[in-house]
Amino acid sequence: MxxxxxxxxxxxxxxxxxxxxxxxxxxxxxxxxxxxxxxxxxxxxxxxxxxxxxxxxxxxxxxxxxxxxxxxxxxxxxxxxxxGSGVRPRSGVIDTMKAAKDKGSKVALVTTTSPDNVGALVAALGPDITVGDFDLIVDSSTVDQPKPDRAAYSYAIRTLDETAESCVAIEDNLNGVDAAVASGLSCVAFPNENTAGHDFAKAAQRVDRLDFEELQKVTRTA
Structure with missing residues (x-):
C-alpha cells in the first residue's frame, strides 16, 4: 500500500x-x-x-x-x-498514520471542504495531528468539482505519483465512496456518527476502527 x-x-x-x-x-x-x-x-x-x-x-x-x-x-x-470542542482523532487514526510513516506509505487528506475548515480541524487536533503529518492536502481550493466527481482523487493520485491500485481511500459518506470507486481506488467505509445507517455496498470493506494492516489487505496490489 x-x-x-x-x-x-x-x-x-x-x-x-x-x-x-x-x-x-x-x-x-x-x-x-x-x-x-x-x-x-x-x-x-x-x-x-x-x-x-x-x-x-x-x-x-x-x-x-x-x-x-x-x-x-x-x-x-x-x-x-x-x-473549544475537545474533538479527538477517531479510533485507530493516529496509530494508522504512524504505521504508514513507519512503513514508507504516504498519507493524504483528499477532501473538497474549504482550506479554512481543514486548518481549523488540524489546529483543534494538534499536537496529535499536524499539517506536517500529511504528504498532501487536497481541498476546495485545489479542484473545482466536489465529490462524487472523481477530480479530487484523480488529482491526489497524480500529485503523489502513485497508482490507484496501490492506494486505499477512507470515506465516511456515500458521495465520497462513489468518487473513490470512480477513480479506481479500493475504498474502506469508516462511517461517522451520522452516516452509520447508510448502505456502503460499493466499499470494499466497512470498519469501525482503522488498522494499517487491515487496510493493506484491501488494496488492489495486496
Missing part, C-alpha cells in the same frame, strides 16, 4: 454533529426559523455539499435564501465550535 487517502475531515475526527449544530446556528443568524434535528439531518447526508443542501431544503419548503451566504456563516460557526 503506497498511500492512504483520508477522504474527509470526519474520517479523521467525527465532526458530524458539530456540523449540524453549525447549520442551525447559521439559520438563526440569517433569520430563518429552520431547525435540522438529527433525524432530518441524517436523511440529507446521502448527498454532500453544504450550500447545495441548503438550497435544496429552501426549495422544498418554498423559501428563497442566499444559500452561499448561509453556508459561509455555517462554516464560520463550525470553525468556532471546533476550537
Amino acid at each position: 503506497s498511500a492512504i487517502l483520508f477522504g474527509s475531515i470526519s474520517t479523521i475526527a467525527d465532526t458530524s454533529e458539530l456540523q449540524r449544530t453549525a447549520f442551525n446556528r447559521a439559520f438563526a443568524a440569517h433569520g430563518l426559523d429552520w431547525n435540522w434535528d438529527r433525524d432530518t439531518y441524517l436523511g440529507m447526508l446521502e448527498s454532500s455539499g453544504g450550500a447545495k443542501r441548503i438550497a435544496e431544503y429552501a426549495e422544498s419548503v418554498g423559501a428563497t435564501v442566499d444559500a452561499k451566504a448561509v453556508h459561509e456563516s455555517k462554516s464560520e460557526f463550525f470553525r468556532e465550535s471546533l476550537a
Whole structure:
C-alpha cells in the first residue's frame, strides 16, 4: 500500500454533529426559523455539499435564501465550535498514520471542504495531528468539482505519483465512496456518527476502527 487517502475531515475526527449544530446556528443568524434535528439531518447526508443542501431544503419548503451566504456563516460557526470542542482523532487514526510513516506509505487528506475548515480541524487536533503529518492536502481550493466527481482523487493520485491500485481511500459518506470507486481506488467505509445507517455496498470493506494492516489487505496490489 503506497498511500492512504483520508477522504474527509470526519474520517479523521467525527465532526458530524458539530456540523449540524453549525447549520442551525447559521439559520438563526440569517433569520430563518429552520431547525435540522438529527433525524432530518441524517436523511440529507446521502448527498454532500453544504450550500447545495441548503438550497435544496429552501426549495422544498418554498423559501428563497442566499444559500452561499448561509453556508459561509455555517462554516464560520463550525470553525468556532471546533476550537473549544475537545474533538479527538477517531479510533485507530493516529496509530494508522504512524504505521504508514513507519512503513514508507504516504498519507493524504483528499477532501473538497474549504482550506479554512481543514486548518481549523488540524489546529483543534494538534499536537496529535499536524499539517506536517500529511504528504498532501487536497481541498476546495485545489479542484473545482466536489465529490462524487472523481477530480479530487484523480488529482491526489497524480500529485503523489502513485497508482490507484496501490492506494486505499477512507470515506465516511456515500458521495465520497462513489468518487473513490470512480477513480479506481479500493475504498474502506469508516462511517461517522451520522452516516452509520447508510448502505456502503460499493466499499470494499466497512470498519469501525482503522488498522494499517487491515487496510493493506484491501488494496488492489495486496
